[in-house]
Amino acid sequence: MKRLGAGVRRAAALVAAAALLGAGCDVPGGGDDASDDGNGPNAAHGAPVLAFVRPVAREIVLADAAGRTWRGAKLTAGADDVRWSPDGSALAWIDDENDSPDGRRLHRLDIASGRERTTPCACRGVGFLGDAAATVNTSGEALLLYTADGRVRRAQLSTPVSAYARVAAGGRDAVTIADLLPEEKAGRGQFQMLAVDRSGTVRPFRPAGTPTAFSEGVQSPDGRRIGWSSHDSGGACWNVGSVRVAAYGQKGREEPERPADVAMTRALLEDRLHVTGLAWAGEGLTATFGPMTGCQAVPPERFVSYYLRDGAWRYIGSGMLAVGYGAKGRAARLLAPERPRPENPDELYHPPLGDLEFTDGDGERRVIGTRVSSFVFTSAESAGAAVPKAAPQPARTGVARTTDRGEPVPAHLRALAQRIRDAAEDDDVAALRALCDHCDDETRAALRTAEGRRDLVRLLSSHPGLKEHSIVFPGLAAHRCVDHPGQDITCTAAQIHDIALLDIPEADQDTYEGTVYEADFEQRLHLRTGSGGKALWVGRWAP
Numbered sequence: 001m002k003r004l005g006a007g008v009r010r011a012a013a014l015v016a017a018a019a020l021l022g023a024g025c026d027v028p029g030g031g032d033d034a035s036d037d038g039n040g041p042n043a044a045h046g047a048p049v050l051a052f053v054r055p056v057a058r059e060i061v062l063a064d065a066a067g068r069t070w071r072g073a074k075l076t077a078g079a080d081d082v083r084w085s086p087d088g089s090a091l092a093w094i095d096d097e098n099d100s101p102d103g104r105r106l107h108r109l110d111i112a113s114g115r116e117r118t119t120p121c122a123c124r125g126v127g128f129l130g131d132a133a134a135t136v137n138t139s140g141e142a143l144l145l146y147t148a149d150g151r152v153r154r155a156q157l158s159t160p161v162s163a164y165a166r167v168a169a170g171g172r173d174a175v176t177i178a179d180l181l182p183e184e185k186a187g188r189g190q191f192q193m194l195a196v197d198r199s200g201t202v203r204p205f206r207p208a209g210t211p212t213a214f215s216e217g218v219q220s221p222d223g224r225r226i227g228w229s230s231h232d233s234g235g236a237c238w239n240v241g242s243v244r245v246a247a248y249g250q251k252g253r254e255e256p257e258r259p260a261d262v263a264m265t266r267a268l269l270e271d272r273l274h275v276t277g278l279a280w281a282g283e284g285l286t287a288t289f290g291p292m293t294g295c296q297a298v299p300p301e302r303f304v305s306y307y308l309r310d311g312a313w314r315y316i317g318s319g320m321l322a323v324g325y326g327a328k329g330r331a332a333r334l335l336a337p338e339r340p341r342p343e344n345p346d347e348l349y350h351p352p353l354g355d356l357e358f359t360d361g362d363g364e365r366r367v368i369g370t371r372v373s374s375f376v377f378t379s380a381e382s383a384g385a386a387v388p389k390a391a392p393q394p395a396r397t398g399v400a401r402t403t404d405r406g407e408p409v410p411a412h413l414r415a416l417a418q419r420i421r422d423a424a425e426d427d428d429v430a431a432l433r434a435l436c437d438h439c440d441d442e443t444r445a446a447l448r449t450a451e452g453r454r455d456l457v458r459l460l461s462s463h464p465g466l467k468e469h470s471i472v473f474p475g476l477a478a479h480r481c482v483d484h485p486g487q488d489i490t491c492t493a494a495q496i497h498d499i500a501l502l503d504i505p506e507a508d509q510d511t512y513e514g515t516v517y518e519a520d521f522e523q524r525l526h527l528r529t530g531s532g533g534k535a536l537w538v539g540r541w542a543p
Contacts, residue, residue: 106133243308245285259313
């Protein structure tokens with residue numbers, strides 16, 4: 001499931017001891033259209049290829065290959081681990097334990113009939129094992145298998161697992177369980193990955209006892225492999241996410257280093273990041289890395305998406321919370337909002353929400369859902385996905401037209417900045433000296449060196465700050481920002497870009513929650529308006 005990030009979950013709460021198996025109850029789950037869809041209650045639609053969750057509207061919505069949508073199920077609690085059966089005939093999910101104070105339930109929706117079976121279940125995680133939805137009970141003693149006819153079979157585990165173990169992903173002949181290791185042996189938040197078959201036989205999925213962080217797992221379309229995201233935690237706001245891939249019955253696994261290209265660098269995610277989207281697409285995985293909501297600034301440009309295959313990353317775009325691909329060119333993109341919804345401390349916590357944009361087989365794009373938290377293609381759709389095209393890396397552009405806070409740059413000052421940058425790129429020292437006639441001696445001396453000219457181009461690739469009758473490059477030399485949401489100086493997308501571009505270090509401060517950045521180095525470029533309205537380069541800016 002393309003869920004938004006392990007790091008947006010609250011810490012797992014203890015599930016009260018409850019009966020593992022209760023009488024199933026039938027709840028109608030289909031027939032109504034999604035609450036914001038314009039197709040009408042009786043609109044015709046084809047077989048679904050996609051499901052997505054709208055937590056505020058409390059519904060799971062289905063979409064066919066043409067992008068027509070209808071409500072699949074109404075939710076009474078947050079939906080966790082939403083999974084398709086291998087043949088696309090059913091959906092299964094489990095209640096979010098932070099949203100089900102009366103006890104969790106496992107749900108199975110039959111797509112053809114719209115019939116939803118709901119069973120009380122003191123359990124964690126769900127994935128399909130063949131056509132049965134599988135979960136593990138909270139005592140760690142048994143695998144529970146829920147079949148299409150509403151029956152539940154209990155398979156005693158040959159080796160019990162911990163009370164915090166959970167089904168990580170399904171498989172063709174086995175499911176993977178993420179089993180929490182004792183903290184005194186493996187460290188904080190470390191799991192071992194185990195494979196469990198229908199008989200309950202437990203085998204190491206990786207070498208026995210090998211620790212790995214775990215947050216979300218996804219099954220490959222052929223049921224032979226899983227991918228999972230991890231987040232090594234150094235505290236609530238200091239998590240570092242990664243992606244892992246492994247195959248059932250094989251020792252080989254992929255543990256690729258995170259991407260280190262221009263897009264990732266500009267997103268400023270080196271020390272803290274989450275995997276906000278993860279899904280199979282053909283023989284590879286799509287993965288999106290982004291900042292931690294609630295802990296960092298979240299402009300759309302900070303979410304970067306890749307395709308991973310055979311240990312190699314391919315950049316496929318920015319500005320998406322998650323991205324997935326289906327057959328015949330179909331695709332889904334969960335778009336990062338320009339202005340995230342403010343958090344309400346009195347409201348049930350939701351993960352980041354965005355508009356879901358669907359691309360059909362003809363290449364037509366349209367938004368098919370709003371305030372969506374996650375989506376998942378059927379196995380058949382994921383299996384038919386082609387390798388996505390690589391997107392061009394973010395390129396260095398001309399002098400910015402807006403400041404680091406979004407104000408327009410005065411045209412005459414921007415024009416001078418562009419002339420300076422052009423001369424520096426052309427190594428035209430004579431032109432630079434003429435433009436720098438009003439500069440200080442140290443600035444003029446720097447222009448005579450190749451390094452000084454390169455630094456000048458970098459500075460003029462940043463966003464200026466607006467002062468009275470003047471501009472300063474970079475803007476963070478004139479003021480600071482904090483990488484934390486909801487502050488009066490929360491970093492903008494432009495400031496995040498400049499911090500990464502110029503490698504601006506953290507500033508010492510004790511005023512703001514979060515990391516503060518303020519340019520504190522000698523090379524600060526200052527342009528001002530002189531007499532008669534002429535734009536002048538006056539060297540370095542001094543506050």
